[in-house]
Amino acid sequence: xxxxxxxxxxxxxxxxxxxxxxxxxxxxxxxxxxxxxxxxxxxxxxxxxxxxxxxxxxxxxxxxxxxxxxxxxxxxxxxxxxxxxxxxxxxxxxxxxxxxxxxxxxxxxxxxxxxxxxxxxxxxxxxxxxxxxxxxxxxxxxxxxxxxxxxxxxxxxxxxxxxxxxxxxxxxxxxxxxxxxxxxxxxxxxxxxxxxxxxxxxxxxxxxxxxxxxxxxxxxxxxxxxxxxxxxxxxxxxxxxxxxxxxxxxxxxxxxxx
Numbered sequence: 530x531x532x533x534x535x536x537x538x539x540x541x542x543x544x545x546x547x548x549x550x551x552x553x554x555x556x557x558x559x560x561x562x563x564x565x566x567x568x569x570x571x572x573x574x575x576x577x578x579x580x581x582x583x584x585x586x587x588x589x590x591x592x593x594x595x596x597x598x599x600x601x602x603x604x605x606x607x608x609x610x611x612x613x614x615x616x617x618x619x620x621x622x623x624x625x626x627x628x629x630x631x632x633x634x635x636x637x638x639x640x641x642x643x644x645x646x647x648x649x650x651x652x653x654x655x656x657x658x659x660x661x662x663x664x665x666x667x668x669x670x671x672x673x674x675x676x677x678x679x680x681x682x683x684x685x686x687x688x689x690x691x692x693x694x695x696x697x698x699x700x701x702x703x704x705x706x707x708x709x710x711x712x713x714x715x716x717x718x719x720x721x722x723x724x725x726x727x728x729x730x731x732x733x734x735x736x737x738x739x740x741x742x743x744x745x746x747x748x749x750x751x752x753x754x755x756x757x758x759x760x761x762x763x764x765x766x767x768x769x770x771x772x773x774x775x776x777x778x779x780x781x782x783x784x785x786x787x
Contacts, residue, residue, distance in 0.1 A: 559755035566748035640715035646734030677706035
């Protein structure tokens with residue numbers, strides 16, 4: 530007769546531990562997918578709320594800016610081309626290039642980083658080349674608010690640290706507003722702006738905004754799969770052990786009778 534102790538006898542204890550570990554791992558992966566689903570739902574709600582709001586007129590360091598990512602925004606100011614930087618590893622179709630990040634000085638003395646758009650790598654390996662894209666004078670930008678990053682995505686390359694005697698980085702891997710602010714003479718707002726793309730731009734820089742998909746993705750399906758695997762292990766293992774124990778219990782005479 531099989532008892533709970535059977536699963537931890539000399540024959541089965543190691544297999545039992547593996548099954549328990551596998552069950553816990555599958556269950557944890559299922560819970561992780563449910564967490565991802567809740568995060569996706571929260572993002573969808575936030576995004577739709579921001580899209581439904583009236584455009585924000587940005588005049589300076591207004592409260593709550595970091596809570597309004599993806600909200601439409603309008604801002605007027607003058608570009609500071611002396612302190613612009615570029616985001617490397619950017620593509621327009623299959624052509625390699627950079628995204629220009631240029632401070633826009635506002636009337637109150639603060640500045641907001643504008644991701645002006647893509648430029649080709651050829652001829653733009655140094656900041657001097659970027660000046661061909663200058664837009665002097667007062668400009669009005671319509672776009673969306675975005676948050677920067679302090680660390681790269683999984684598998685991404687972090688930005689280099691400044692070498693001794695080095696005062697700035699011209700090329701960046703992520704829009705790290707905190708670090709960019711350290712090499713900019715203005716107070717930089719904690720958000721940046723991606724201008725609205727033009728239907729048929731005639732020349733760089735080409736503005737960019739991400740295409741946002743509002744869906745729940747496959748997280749629920751993956752969660753159910755992991756919970757199913759956990760159930761199969763937890764429920765099916767005792768039946769497997771009982772069957773093996775029954776085979777072992779059959780004596781030679783029983784085999785002949787059968």
